[in-house]
Amino acid sequence: MNIFVQLSFFQILKKNKKSVIALWLVLIASVSFGVYKNFTAIDMHTVHEKEVIEQRIVDTNRIENFVKxxxxxxxxxSNTQESIDKRTAATAEEVTEFLETFFKLYPTATEKELAYYVSGNALSPVNCDYVFSELVNPIFTKDGEQVKVSVSVKYLDQRTKATQISQFDLTLEKDSNWKIVG
Structure with missing residues (x-):
């Protein structure tokens, strides 16, 4: 029976000789392709990074003191009228100091110097030989975050020695410092 199986197997091979050769060629081609890919493969390296995290102790004592x-x-x-008046007086005093500083520089200030005190084109340079004398009757009105000021400014004209009084209606806003915005 063993001989019969061998004979029938070889007989089948003889009949399908072309198919068997084709299958051998496919097998040889696939093994050759596998060997080729193995030699030409790009080496991939896995890099393991080690990250060291440093612990920091944060001092929250300052935050705690600030909150307290x-x-x-x-x-x-206190929301009494007296305390409100004190806060308003402090703001008015601060704005008055700003205005006195500004109006001392304003007559001779250049556009670049005005940029520190004036936002946009709220006031343009005048380039006159005036000397600041005083603020006359400033009226302060708080409007949200802004302070509206109506003030007359007394100047002494150095050329004619005459007193010049100019009226200004300004809107001030405080960022890091007071600035004229309108």
């Missing part, structure tokens, strides 16, 4: 101080100020803030 803020809470104390917030809850002790």
């Amino acid at each position: 101080g803020f809470a104390k100020s917030y809850y002790s803030w």
